[in-house]
Amino acid sequence: xxxxxxxxxxxxxxxxxxxxxxxxxxxxxxxxxxxxxxxxxxxxxxxxxxxxxxxxxxxxxxxxxxxxxxxxxxxxxxxxxxxxxxxxxxxxxxxxxxxxxxxxxxxxxxxxxxxxxxxxxxxxxxxxx
Numbered sequence: 004x005x006x007x008x009x010x011x012x013x014x015x016x017x018x019x020x021x022x023x024x025x026x027x028x029x030x031x032x033x034x035x036x037x038x039x040x041x042x043x044x045x046x047x048x049x050x051x052x053x054x055x056x057x058x059x060x061x062x063x064x065x066x067x068x069x070x071x072x073x074x075x076x077x078x079x080x081x082x083x084x085x086x087x088x089x090x091x092x093x094x095x096x097x098x099x100x101x102x103x104x105x106x107x108x109x110x111x112x113x114x115x116x117x118x119x120x121x122x123x124x125x126x127x128x129x130x131x132x
Contacts, residue, residue: 004039004048005059007032011066018070029066036063037081044088057092057110060085061130089131094123 014021014029021029039059041047046059064085067078074082093108094100098116100107109123110131 004036004046004051005055005062008036008046008059008062008066011036012062015066015068033066033075033078036066037078039063040081040084043091044084044086045092046085054114055112056114057089057112057127057131060089064089092131094121 011029011032014025014032017025036046039046039048040063044060045056046054046063047056048054048059064082067075067082067085069075089110092110094104094106094111094116095108096102100116102108106121106123108128110127111120112122112124112127113120115121
């Protein structure tokens with residue numbers, strides 16, 4: 004789903020340069036992304052061993068915005084749930100991390116807050132932000 008979200012984001016950024024086939028593809032991928040949204044708001048890809056949900060959700064959210072950066076009316080509820088999910092995924096006290104931890108404030112690369120599996124990096128944070 005992360006790759007589909009990246010494609011949708013790229014198509015969304017192409018905007019008015021898209022021909023009819025490109026616009027149709029973008030709408031199909033947007034619908035696929037919304038269908039992949041889990042009940043908590045993040046994009047799910049159960050076929051993948053590692054889902055990379057922060058990347059997928061961040062890119063999907065961007066693909067569901069118009070040229071002015073506002074949610075497309077048709078997908079406004081999905082966008083709101085994605086935003087809420089991303090906020091909840093930021094490494095913080097509620098997951099048991101102290102502000103002096105070097106990973107604090109980042110987003111987990113692997114959908115885990117377990118100390119042994121928690122990896123944060125600039126790339127993941129960039130997309131989430």
